[in-house]
Amino acid sequence: MTYLLYVFLLGFLLTAVIGFLASWFDRKLTARLQYRIGPPLLQPLYDFLKLLEKETLIPKASSQFTFVSAPLVGLISAITVSAILWASNMDPQKTFIGDLIVVIYLFLVPSISIVLGGFASGNPLASLGASRELKLLLSYELPFILAILVAVIKSDFSLRLGEILLAQAKNGMVAVSWSGGLAMLIAVICMQGKLALVPFDTPEAETEIAHGVMIEYSGALLAAYHLMKNMMLFALPFFIIIVYLGGLKVKGLPLLYGMLEYVGLVAFLTLIRNTNPRFRTEQVLKFFWGPVTMLAAVAVGLALGDY
């Protein structure tokens, strides 16, 4: 019963619904920033249902098993990671040791599924996009893990999400301290990279490689990718809220604060997306391994010095 609740109701249904709403909010805010009207509220749902209904084409040149299974693997890992996040948010006492590491791994799997799908589709532009996604993955992962390390240090070197939450309930949010604030900023920048939004959208780059990794996907498989991306648009900010902002309280007025934090994070992502041009691939690598990693190292040092 508990598994059903966390995996199906919270991990899948609620995450998907919030993900669709967040996707609409992102598109609507983009439209308003450009003085357009923008899509109606249910537009992401319409897109998803339409793609489910459409014909699914599997290219002859593709490696068919990988081509079909890659989006499903990504979707399943997105569901699993949001179920773990919900479970540790609802009941911090009951989480298992090392679930932070599992969550970091599961956040990697959707990106890897995109890489696999791109290489399997047998299209040169998709292969180009997949190799770019791989480079993006290598770039943002180091500062992301360093930024999470700050929260681990702050909660007495615990690798359990539940203990990070309990430590924050006792000592106040991680993000309020100097090191925590810096680490959260870095994590948000890495989140932009993980979601492959502008300025880090080199793997999709509509204007140069025509959706890159997605180019050969159609119908239900594309719908799976869209659902996965919308779910990640909820899961990643939710993870940042858990690690740095003391989690989402589900009762009373704190729920409102939690929602405001989430909407604020998505709005921040959208603002970055709309006010920046796209980086080139080597610029992404330089940006993440240069200034961002250095800042992350400074944040870790500050955390060790108890600031």
Add this chain to the structure above:
Amino acid sequence: MRLLEKVFLKSLWVFHLATGSCNNCDIEILDCLTPRHDIERFGMLLTGSIKHADVLMVTGAVNRQCIPRIKRVYEQMPKPRLVVAIGECALSRGVFMQSYNCPMPLDHVIPVDVYIPGCPPRPEAIMAGLLKLIERRKENRAETGRENDSR
């Protein structure tokens, strides 16, 4: 199936194919995406890949080099699919009617659902054409009481 047809008409993703046009119609198509017209409020998006598209927008007089390529692009579109011919050239070859290089108009190559005349058509005309396409599919359904032929 009724719900799915309704959803399909609410999220038409368009793909833009220029088959030897003078670029004027293409600029007018891009105008549809600008703040003044904004087709995203009808749920339409411009896609970069034909495999994501629901509507194929064709501009330009169809020349000999383009005919096999148009057929290939059309065959790569997942069903259900719609085709819109934009501009005088795509409709009837326009001033290239007598040209050695334009043997036939677009609707002899692939089936066309909506014709939008003009040289070039204004963005308002393109939007009106797309909305008429949506209206007609809805009416067809209401009259015959069964699915449109999903080519």
